[in-house]
Amino acid sequence: MGFKLNFFKLVVRDLDAMVDFYTTAFGFEVQNRIRLSGLEEVMLVLPGERFNLVLYHHTDGRAVEIGDGHGPLGFITRDLDAALGHVLASGATPDKGPIDLPGMRLAFVHDPEGHELELIQIVRPSAAAEKKP
The missing domain is CATH 3.10.180.10 (2,3-Dihydroxybiphenyl 1,2-Dioxygenase, domain 1)
Structure with a gap:
């Protein structure tokens, strides 16, 4: 089947601030931005890499809580x-x-x-x- 991990999503409250943090702190570059009804995503990639970190933001005002369901x-x-x-x-x-x-x-x-x-x-x-x- 040849699976490869392609992206990981983090749900964030303040999309622009978190894009700024990850680009400044780790050198990620914005690869793409998607706006759909109720959500906005920014795909980030490190130079020379293919794996994406996706910052996902609900635009409908719902609360976001950081849980402990992942490492x-x-x-x-x-x-x-x-x-x-x-x-x-x-x-x-x-x-x-x-x-x-x-x-x-x-x-x-x-x-x-x-x-x-x-x-x-x-x-x-x-x-x-x-x-x-």
Whole structure:
């Protein structure tokens, strides 16, 4: 069947503010915008990637509550400390971390509307550590 994951949707209260956050904090680019009766969506894509993050906004005034029915949206980075500082300066709020684990470092933050995000840096052992008996 050849399934591939193509997009993930986050329901947001303030579409323009969240587009601004994700483009500023992570470098997403707006790929498309759709307006239909009762909803508006903005498709975001990272440069060179095909996977889309879709920000979905109800335009009929209904309330949006952030639930706990899913885990965090995960991002890989080469430099966790720099990435964490950047997303916090862009409007995210800290949650947990940085946490050092075997082979990785990670931190959890929340976007301006409360969606949980996970930042992960893959850490390879240094040459000195590899030579230890």
